[in-house]
Each structure stands twice: as C-alpha cells, then as structure tokens.
Amino acid sequence: MLGRRRWVKAIVALGASALWLSACSTQKDAPQKEAAGKDPSVPAAAEPWKVGAYLSLSGAETQFGIETKEGIELAVDAVNKKGGVKGRPVKVLYEDDKSNPQETNNKVLQLITRDKVVALLGEVASSRSTVGGIVANKHKIPMITSSATAPEVTQIGPFVFRVCFTDDTQGQMGAEFVVKTMGKKRIGMLYASDDVYSSGLAAQFRDAVKKLGGEIAVEKSFIKTETNFTTYINEIRDAKPELVYAPIYYNAMVPIARQAKAAGMPGSTFVGGDGWDAETLIQDAGDEMEGAYFTNHYAPDVPWPNAQAFLKAYKERFKRDPSSLSSLGYDSAMLLFDAMGRAKGDTPESIRDAIAETKNFEGATGTITIDPNRNADKSIVIVQIKNKKFTYYATVNDKAAKP
Numbered sequence: 001m002l003g004r005r006r007w008v009k010a011i012v013a014l015g016a017s018a019l020w021l022s023a024c025s026t027q028k029d030a031p032q033k034e035a036a037g038k039d040p041s042v043p044a045a046a047e048p049w050k051v052g053a054y055l056s057l058s059g060a061e062t063q064f065g066i067e068t069k070e071g072i073e074l075a076v077d078a079v080n081k082k083g084g085v086k087g088r089p090v091k092v093l094y095e096d097d098k099s100n101p102q103e104t105n106n107k108v109l110q111l112i113t114r115d116k117v118v119a120l121l122g123e124v125a126s127s128r129s130t131v132g133g134i135v136a137n138k139h140k141i142p143m144i145t146s147s148a149t150a151p152e153v154t155q156i157g158p159f160v161f162r163v164c165f166t167d168d169t170q171g172q173m174g175a176e177f178v179v180k181t182m183g184k185k186r187i188g189m190l191y192a193s194d195d196v197y198s199s200g201l202a203a204q205f206r207d208a209v210k211k212l213g214g215e216i217a218v219e220k221s222f223i224k225t226e227t228n229f230t231t232y233i234n235e236i237r238d239a240k241p242e243l244v245y246a247p248i249y250y251n252a253m254v255p256i257a258r259q260a261k262a263a264g265m266p267g268s269t270f271v272g273g274d275g276w277d278a279e280t281l282i283q284d285a286g287d288e289m290e291g292a293y294f295t296n297h298y299a300p301d302v303p304w305p306n307a308q309a310f311l312k313a314y315k316e317r318f319k320r321d322p323s324s325l326s327s328l329g330y331d332s333a334m335l336l337f338d339a340m341g342r343a344k345g346d347t348p349e350s351i352r353d354a355i356a357e358t359k360n361f362e363g364a365t366g367t368i369t370i371d372p373n374r375n376a377d378k379s380i381v382i383v384q385i386k387n388k389k390f391t392y393y394a395t396v397n398d399k400a401a402k403p
C-alpha cells in the first residue's frame with residue numbers, strides 16, 4: 001500500500017507526465033528531427049511536407065507496388081539532398097492496399113483524414129487508382145498516378161492526374177505497330193474481362209486494328225483468378241492467327257507463355273502492353289518470351305537525357321535494372337515535388353493548380369506535359385524481350401521537348 005505522501009507524489013508525477021504527453025501530442029505535427037535526415041542542407045527545424053503513397057505492397061500485384069516505391073524513394077532522397085521543397089524536407093507516408101480495392105479505399109481515407117497529407121501518389125493499377133481517385137477528388141487532395149493508363153482514371157475529376165500515357169494512345173500505337181510495322185493482318189486476342197485496364201486496352205486495340213484494315217480472327221477472355229489457360233490457347237492456336245495481342249499483367253502472362261509454348265505457340269507470337277513490365281516475366285518466362293514485343297513507358301536503354309541519370313542512381317542503390325514501374329514512380333514523385341515548389345501556396349489546391357500547369361517536364365520516362373484533361377502527353381516506346389532483357393526497340397508517338 002502507498003502511504004499518503006507517496007500517493008500525492010504519484011499523482012503529481014502522473015499529472016506531470018500527462019502534461020508532457022499532451023504537449024507531445026500537440027507537437028505531433030511539429031518538426032521531427034529525423035525527418036530532416038542527416039543532410040545539413042535541410043534545416044532541422046523545417047516541418048516536413050507529408051505526401052501519401054498508396055501501393056500494392058502485398059497481394060497479387062506486389063511487384064508493381066514494390067518497384068514503384070523504389071522509384072519514389074529515389075526521388076525523395078534526391079529532393080531532400082537538395083534542401084527539400086521550399087526549404088522543407090519531404091516525407092512520404094506509405095500505405096499497403098494489399099492489391100485490394102476495399103483496402104485501397106480505407107488506406108487513402110486514412111492518409112487524408114488521419115495523416116493530413118497534402119498530396120497523394122498512387123496507385124499502380126487502373127482498377128485501384130479509380131477507387132483511390134474518387135476518394136482523393138472528393139476530399140480535394142491532388143493525386144498523381146504513376147502508371148494507371150485506363151482513360152477513366154483522370155476523368156474522375158480535377159484533382160486526379162497521371163504521368164503515364166493513356167490506353168487509347170497505347171492501343172492505337174500497338175495496333176499500328178502490329179499492322180503497319182510488323183505487317184500482320186490476321187490477329188488474335190487474349191485478355192482479362194474483369195480488369196478495367198486489360199479489357200479497356202483490348203477494346204482500344206480492337207477498334208484501331210479494324211480501322212487499319214486488320215482482322216480480329218479469334219478473341220478469348222478470362223477472369224483474373226484463372227490459372228489454366230490451355231482451352232483458350234488451343235482455340236486461339238486452331239484459328240491460326242499470325243499474332244496474338246495480350247494486354248494483360250505479367251502474373252497472367254507467365255503461365256500463358258508456358259502453356260502456349262507447350263501447345264506449340266512460341267512467346268514471340270504474342271504482343272503485349274505495359275502490364276508485361278515486371279522482372280518476374282523475364283525471370284519466370286524469359287526463355288519462352290524471347291523476341292516478343294510490347295508497348296511500354298521505359299526500358300533501361302531508352303534514349304532520353306534523364307533516363308541515364310535515373311538508371312545510374314537506381315542501379316547504385318538497388319543493384320539491378322529499373323522497370324517502367326520504378327521509373328514512373330520516380331517521375332510521379334519528381335513532378336509532384338517540382339509542382340509543390342512552383343505552387344503559389346502550400347495548400348492541396350494550390351499544389352493541384354501547379355501540377356495542372358506542368359509543361360515539358362524532363363522525366364526518366366521522357367518529356368511530360370500535363371494536358372487539359374490531366375493526362376500526360378508523352379512518347380511511347382516499343383520494347384523487345386531480347387536475351388532475357390527488356391530492350392528498347394523504337395519510339396512511337398514521339399513527344400520530344402517542344403519550346
């Protein structure tokens with residue numbers, strides 16, 4: 001039992017620690033020493049900018065999320081090394097949406113209402129960017145998706161932007177490449193019917209091929225949970241198309257490439273879109289896919305001036321070649337930080353306005369101008385899988401910097 005005196009002491013001590021605690025909690029948003037980093041050029045007293053990033057860091061499309069995060073981290077390091085934005089360091093708060101739309105909704109809401117971020121980066125996939133975009137737009141927090149290409153995403157409203165091209169252009173460029181450059185007219189298609197990116201890109205490609213005088217000889221679709229594609233592959237093979245367009249993610253393309261090879265269709269019969277770009281495709285199906293082409297945002301040997309500096313910095317830190325996802329993640333963050341620096345004020349609204357005014361931004365994925373629909377007007381590259389590497393083949397829809 002405590003004596004009276006000790007009780008009094010204990011109560012005083014408790015009161016003091018409560019005071020101390022409440023002082024701490026009111027200072028929650030105040031300068032954080034560690035956020036300023038060890039870089040002496042960033043004043044320790046400057047309050048960090050809080051930016052939220054929501055990504056698929058686990059679940060079905062984990063590799064997309066991880067690679068995008070790596071690009072964002074490089075950008076954060078680069079900007080903080082230069083003294084941050086307007087003298088304040090940048091801190092990115094990451095949330096894992098588990099590749100799941102419901103989780104995406106919750107995580108984006110948390111970043112906005114709990115963490116009070118001034119801007120959002122994410123998501124990688126069109127399906128989840130649509131979910132996050134609705135929340136961001138409703139709360140008037142600017143969001144930049146690095147790699148969601150479905151046209152619907154930026155149509156959500158004035159706060160939603162992207163730094164990648166859109167699937168109407170990608171589908172058109174894919175069709176022109178197949179029909180005009182490769183000279184193929186009899187074409188097959190295989191895509192995921194329940195994915196907004198895959199079915200949307202398939203539709204754009206189909207229309208463009210027909211307009212160019214090509215024929216869709218056979219078309220099959222699957223749902224994302226399927227793993228055995230043999231029936232579709234056999235039906236496609238039996239229709240004897242000259243080539244098969246497969247605008248799908250790497251995680252479906254790996255089993256499809258293996259099962260197609262077993263059915264007598266080499267990987268080079270397939271042409272894809274940007275969803276192929278993940279190291280796993282090379283690691284798990286590099287042999288099967290040798291020679292295949294796809295439309296993309298980036299390859300380590302693209303000819304743009306800022307691509308090489310990015311490649312070097314990425315390789316130094318991560319000891320391998322970057323993917324489109326990493327380079328787009330880097331560009332989304334760099335473009336946002338640039339806009340934050342140009343913004344007339346520090347509010348989400350003024351940052352939004354500055355993003356909308358971006359012109360000829362030199363990124364690792366080319367020169368980016370944000371158009372009136374908040375899309376990125378930029379080049380597309382054709383990439384070939386060659387000796388188990390993603391190799392630059394050509395630039396289409398060329399948008400080199402204009403004065």
Ligand code: PHE
Nearest residue numbers: 125126147148149197274275
């Ligand atoms: N464009 C895809 C989508 O909209 C995502 C993606 C981009 C995947 C780049 C791989 C590489 O869902």
